[in-house]
Amino acid sequence: MNTIVVAQLQRQFQDYIVSLYQQGFLDNQFSELRKLQDEGTPDFVAEVVSLFFDDCSKLINTMSISLERPDNVDFKQVDSGVHQLKGSSSSVGARRVKNVCISFKECCDVQNREGCLRCLQQVDYEYKMLKTKLQDLFNLEKQILQAGGTIPQVDIN
Amino acid sequence: MGMAAESQFHVLAVDDSLFDRKLIERLLQKSSCQVTTVDSGSKALEFLGLRQSTDSNDPNAFSKAPVNHQVVEVNLIITDYCMPGMTGYDLLKKVKESSAFRDIPVVIMSSENVPARISRCLEEGAEEFFLKPVRLADLNKLKPHMMKTKLKNQKLEEIETTSKVENGVPTAVADPEIKDSTNIEIEILPLQQDLLLVQQEEQTLSINNKRKSVEEGISTDRARPRFDGIATAV
Numbered sequence: 001m002n003t004i005v006v007a008q009l010q011r012q013f014q015d016y017i018v019s020l021y022q023q024g025f026l027d028n029q030f031s032e033l034r035k036l037q038d039e040g041t042p043d044f045v046a047e048v049v050s051l052f053f054d055d056c057s058k059l060i061n062t063m064s065i066s067l068e069r070p071d072n073v074d075f076k077q078v079d080s081g082v083h084q085l086k087g088s089s090s091s092v093g094a095r096r097v098k099n100v101c102i103s104f105k106e107c108c109d110v111q112n113r114e115g116c117l118r119c120l121q122q123v124d125y126e127y128k129m130l131k132t133k134l135q136d137l138f139n140l141e142k143q144i145l146q147a148g149g150t151i152p153q154v155d156i157n
Numbered sequence: 158m159g160m161a162a163e164s165q166f167h168v169l170a171v172d173d174s175l176f177d178r179k180l181i182e183r184l185l186q187k188s189s190c191q192v193t194t195v196d197s198g199s200k201a202l203e204f205l206g207l208r209q210s211t212d213s214n215d216p217n218a219f220s221k222a223p224v225n226h227q228v229v230e231v232n233l234i235i236t237d238y239c240m241p242g243m244t245g246y247d248l249l250k251k252v253k254e255s256s257a258f259r260d261i262p263v264v265i266m267s268s269e270n271v272p273a274r275i276s277r278c279l280e281e282g283a284e285e286f287f288l289k290p291v292r293l294a295d296l297n298k299l300k301p302h303m304m305k306t307k308l309k310n311q312k313l314e315e316i317e318t319t320s321k322v323e324n325g326v327p328t329a330v331a332d333p334e335i336k337d338s339t340n341i342e343i344e345i346l347p348l349q350q351d352l353l354l355v356q357q358e359e360q361t362l363s364i365n366n367k368r369k370s371v372e373e374g375i376s377t378d379r380a381r382p383r384f385d386g387i388a389t390a391v
Contacts, residue, residue, distance in 0.1 A: 036183045091177060
């Protein structure tokens with residue numbers, strides 16, 4: 001009974017994480033992160049991802065304030081925020097967020113406020129979407145562990 | 158004698174981003190290193206004892222001398238390039254200008270691939286320049302550098318009574334040539350021509366080539382898929 005439940009959950013987990021890669025939410029760097037997690041640091045990925053989402057929230061808020069005043073936009077500050085966001089999204093394997101940051105940076109370089117506002121909205125959407133999906137993934141992990149199973153290794157290369 | 162039985166290396170990791178500090182810390186632990194993290198170049202200098210508000214360090218003193226206030230041996234410094242205030246490059250310069258600490262290998266990390274910046278850092282004495290996100294395979298390249306420091310410090314402990322330094326200052330182009338009984342497996346990234354051979358395992362190379370580091374840094378195809386096995390601890 002327990003074995004069947006574990007197998008079902010593991011299958012569910014595998015299918016879900018594969019779909020996140022296939023839909024472009026995650027890239028190979030997320031696999032690198034998962035390699036750093038072991039029995040000694042069972043919550044490493046969840047911790048780092050949580051830090052990432054905190055950063056996203058703060059940076060997006062800061063950039064939003066900078067872009068509010070149409071006549072006096074501090075593009076240097078916005079660019080700095082995009083730089084940080086791009087770096088951390090690369091490090092966590094948040095592919096869609098990173099891709100928006102690339103477009104965002106281009107808008108900053110040419111001081112295109114309208115473009116920046118669109119990118120800001122898009123990156124806000126993308127990080128929140130990813131946050132929801134990763135929370136679902138971590139919940140599946142917990143269910144597997146509670147049922148006495150192990151988290152399957154899924155590598156996409 | 159003073160020979161330490163433990164083979165663990167101590168790395169000082171410098172990054173202003175908490176997120177990236179967590180990452181690099183975990184990577185280094187996974188590579189069997191002891192890690193101290195700080196969030197700025199200033200804090201790094203404080204940790205080393207290079208920047209004291211009251212005392213000024215004797216530039217000719219040994220790294221083990223009490224006047225330097227260095228309590229813990231540091232085998233490597235790895236620092237982000239882009240930090241507010243003091244950049245990674247500034248920190249590199251400070252370390253290399255210090256006669257007490259210039260032998261500590263310094264590695265720079267950056268999320269931006271700017272060839273001129275990479276060259277400048279390597280010329281100033283950085284051993285490696287890694288593009289973020291740093292991977293386990295990147296860290297394998299660091300073991301020879303840390304080993305060099307370890308052996309040097311052990312020698313220094315043995316001849317602590319004498320003030321003569323036999324080795325000159327290692328130049329930026331010098332390759333580490335330490336032959337050790339420990340089996341050090343060094344992996345390098347696949348060459349450009351190996352792009353299509355995604356399944357191919359990474360080549361092993363016994364000597365780190367700084368020119369290779371520059372070439373790797375200059376590569377614009379950073380996003381290509383790579384298969385990296387987990388680094389095997391000896």
